Amino acid sequence: MPTTTVSRYIAAQGHEIALDPEGHLVDLNDWSPAIAEVLAQEEGLTLTEAHWEVIEVLRSFYARYEMAPAMRPLVKAVALALGADKARSIHLMRLFPGSPARIGARLAGLPKPANCL
Known part of the structure; x- marks a missing residue:
């Protein structure tokens, strides 16, 4: 390891x-x-219920696939779990400005997703 x-x-x-x-x-x-x-x-963020929903999706994704999702898989996972409106990139960017996949993974306690800068 x-x-x-x-x-x-x-x-x-x-x-x-x-x-x-x-x-x-x-x-x-x-x-x-x-x-x-x-x-x-x-990160300069105050976590709201909307943040926690995405954090739970991230943690569930990691538990299933043993990897943190990059942006496209994150959008798909959020769409499946929370609906298409919450899976829009603009919504995720408002919650986790800059890099939703990277910042979301960090807050969810996960490693940095592959292919994230």
């Missing part, structure tokens, strides 16, 4: 949580909703 480099730590729930150089959790088992809130603050 490859070793992941720890770049820094965040404090959450009385623990220090290790992050890789791109800000993703080193140990996916460290994830919790409280960790997601701390990571969201770093």
Whole structure:
């Protein structure tokens, strides 16, 4: 198993949580909703119900396929789980500005999706 480099730590729930150089959790088992809130603050986001819906889709996708989805698979997964209106790229960009797949995966406690900058 490859070793992941720890770049820094965040404090959450009385623990220090290790992050890789791109800000993703080193140990996916460290994830919790409280960790997601701390990571969201770093992104300048306040998580709403709409964010949590997408985070749950991301976590379900990862549990099934053992990988974080890039943008196209994310849009398809959101469409199946939440409906076409919530799967539109513009909606996802409003929730996770810049890179919905990467930022969403980070907040969901998942590794960076393949093919994401």
